[in-house]
Amino acid sequence: MGLTIFLDGEFVDKEHAKVSVFDHGLLYGDGIFEGIRAYGRKVFRLDAHLDRLYAGLKKIRLSPPMAKEDLKKKILETLKRNDLDDAYIRVVVTRGVGDLGLDPRKCGKPTVFIIADKIALYPREFYTKGLPIVIAKTRRNHPSSMPPEVKSLNYLNSIFGKMDAIDAGTDEAIMLTTDGYVAECTGDNIFIARNGKLSTPPYEIGSLDGITQNVVIQLAGEAGIKIKRDMLTPDDLYAADECFLTGTAAEVIPVISVNGTLIAGGIPGKITIAMMNAFSELTGIEGVKY
């Protein structure tokens, strides 16, 4: 049996889940999305994801097509209908169908869809051996051009970063701000450990206010590990004792080299492993049941 998709108020088969070529989500990337995970029939940090989605809609001045609580129910129903124990959920709200012009006022009603499917993470070996990454040639969007808190449907900045990673023979790349500070990776936030303390960049400089990042900040606090929002340079990465990435898709993944410079002697560090274990424990117990 194929996947069942929620689209504009109805549940339809994947084959019938189609949107118009006049949808401004497609024509201009005008819309917002969220990526959410479910573990063992529980959706992890669902409210935080919905809050971020609705904050994004407000920022792009798109009035929500449905109440947050209703969307939440539809997400849970999509998971139930597809009978998924573990899943990756993609929620998308676009400006809707308009004409061939940018004017968002000409779009009738927003398009909303929910896809729940399996997810392929980075190959499993990277979680034990660690991920080699590079610094992307492409710089992160400047926050004055693209507010970092908006998970917009236009991800070309990250896709350029991803292509830089692929060109360098790696799977992930760090994106620097226009003035050269570490912002984040193409779809993950970044942490370093130095002298037993963790640092991660402030989101105001141009990274997403990551939900997994905030979970790790919470877990580090609970484990008595000092954690600070810090402006980091590439030199701080090269000099770090440990480095790891966080994201809904990636979870917590160790980094073992940056531009070929080994970190932590090329093996995942102690704090990284502690955070990976704490994260996996939490996703096993916390979440909204369906």
Ligand code: PXG
């Ligand atoms: N930075 C960016 C730019 C992201 O897109 C994160 C950080 C991590 O945030 P969360 O809240 O998920 O911890 C993201 C989210 C993918 C993919 O296919 C990645 C994300 C979203 C959707 C798809 O790699 N990352």
